Amino acid sequence: MAELTTPTLWELFKNGVTWLSNLKRASQARKKESRKAVRSIITAARETAVYMREMNDTGQRNHGKEARLSTHWTTLGFELQDLGIDKLAKRCQIKGKYWSDPDHYDGDFMEKADVSLERMERLAREILAEIDK
Numbered sequence: 001m002a003e004l005t006t007p008t009l010w011e012l013f014k015n016g017v018t019w020l021s022n023l024k025r026a027s028q029a030r031k032k033e034s035r036k037a038v039r040s041i042i043t044a045a046r047e048t049a050v051y052m053r054e055m056n057d058t059g060q061r062n063h064g065k066e067a068r069l070s071t072h073w074t075t076l077g078f079e080l081q082d083l084g085i086d087k088l089a090k091r092c093q094i095k096g097k098y099w100s101d102p103d104h105y106d107g108d109f110m111e112k113a114d115v116s117l118e119r120m121e122r123l124a125r126e127i128l129a130e131i132d133k
Contacts, residue, residue, distance in 0.1 A: 041124040045117040070099035
């Protein structure tokens with residue numbers, strides 16, 4: 001076993017400090033990514049609410065907007081899954097699938113899946129509060 005000399009201990013200490021500094025930066029970067037993804041849930045929920053209001057006002061669906069909503073929700077689901085925010089990720093995947101074909105899921109399933117826009121936004125705000133602690 002090698003003898004621990006003062007220079008060796010100093011190198012170990014410097015490497016440890018560097019490692020901890022890098023770990024903290026990584027944690028901050030992950031927090032920033034998580035915050036951005038979770039905030040995007042709120043944006044998507046509001047964008048979806050505007051489209052739903054438009055649909056109710058006009059009585060017409062817009063397949064282009066539904067395609068964008070489907071892609072947006074699905075992408076958010078993948079981003080959240082990559083960050084380990086699985087509870088919200090799964091709900092986003094359901095939203096994405098729903099907007100790709102609104103007739104795919106029946107009302108009972110959607111209610112049980114608990115993916116209302118209000119619920120999605122509330123979950124996002126709760127997660128943001130946890131991230132910012």
